[in-house]
Amino acid sequence: QSALTQPASVSGSPGQSITISCTGTSSDVGTYNLVSWYQQHPDKAPKLMIYEASKRPSGVSDRFSGSKSGNTASLTISGLQAEDEADYYCCSYAGGSTLWVFGGGTKLTVL
Amino acid sequence: QVQLQESGPGLVKPSQTLSLTCTVSGGSIRGGGYYWSWIRQPAGKGLEWIGRIYISGSTNYNPSLGSRVTISLDTSKNQFSLRLTSVTAADTAVYYCARVSGSGSGYDYWGPGALVTVSS
Numbered sequence: 618q619s620a621l622t623q624p625a626s627v628s629g630s631p632g633q634s635i636t637i638s639c640t641g642t643s644s645d646v647g648t649y650n651l652v653s654w655y656q657q658h659p660d661k662a663p664k665l666m667i668y669e670a671s672k673r674p675s676g677v678s679d680r681f682s683g684s685k686s687g688n689t690a691s692l693t694i695s696g697l698q699a700e701d702e703a704d705y706y707c708c709s710y711a712g713g714s715t716l717w718v719f720g721g722g723t724k725l726t727v728l
Numbered sequence: 729q730v731q732l733q734e735s736g737p738g739l740v741k742p743s744q745t746l747s748l749t750c751t752v753s754g755g756s757i758r759g760g761g762y763y764w765s766w767i768r769q770p771a772g773k774g775l776e777w778i779g780r781i782y783i784s785g786s787t788n789y790n791p792s793l794g795s796r797v798t799i800s801l802d803t804s805k806n807q808f809s810l811r812l813t814s815v816t817a818a819d820t821a822v823y824y825c826a827r828v829s830g831s832g833s834g835y836d837y838w839g840p841g842a843l844v845t846v847s848s
Contacts, residue, residue, distance in 0.1 A: 655835070662840050706774065716788050
């Protein structure tokens with residue numbers, strides 16, 4: 618069982634927007650703004666899409682945005698494209714002994 | 729452009745030790761400001777943080793792995809390594825090395841991953 622909870626799957630049609638939630642606790646997401654999101658295509662390494670809950674690394678499309686409220690972080694992808702079909706993982710700093718925790722991943726299907 | 733590359737045996741027998749090395753190019757581990765980390769992913773499953781090391785040699789490990797895990801640095805070769813002892817089939821996974829900034833701003837560079845299978 619993963620430390621952060623994500624929906625197993627989401628889907629949307631090209632051009633639509635989808636949001637993936639990531640629910641943690643007051644010990645991780647709720648306390649630290651150090652939430653990041655990763656996109657992973659099959660047999661590829663994860664790619665950083667969002668860091669510090671809402672910041673985009675250079676080179677990442679502005680169709681990707683992040684937010685956080687309380688113990689829940691969210692990733693929104695607008696203007697869905699076929700290339701967005703992938704697994705998405707959230708990650709949060711948790712302090713304590715297990716410094717970093719991941720969500721179980723969400724499979725995005727572009728219909 | 730920083731690049732990371734994992735290397736090591738792809739097959740390890742149960743009860744033996746898994747050893748992987750991550751070679752960093754395009755940047756120096758000595759530069760500071762970053763934690764060098766290991767993360768793994770069993771087939772069809774999610775990501776699990778294994779541990780990290782700083783240039784000072786300071787380390788942090790996932791307590792779920794207990795005392796089985798050790799991460800070390802070799803600055804002369806611009807490499808860092810993972811040792812996982814007493815492996816079982818549950819340790820079969822793709823192992824990634826990755827970099828995260830000291831401020832915790834996400835894992836920005838990853839190696840392509842190395843599949844390690846634990847089997848006799």
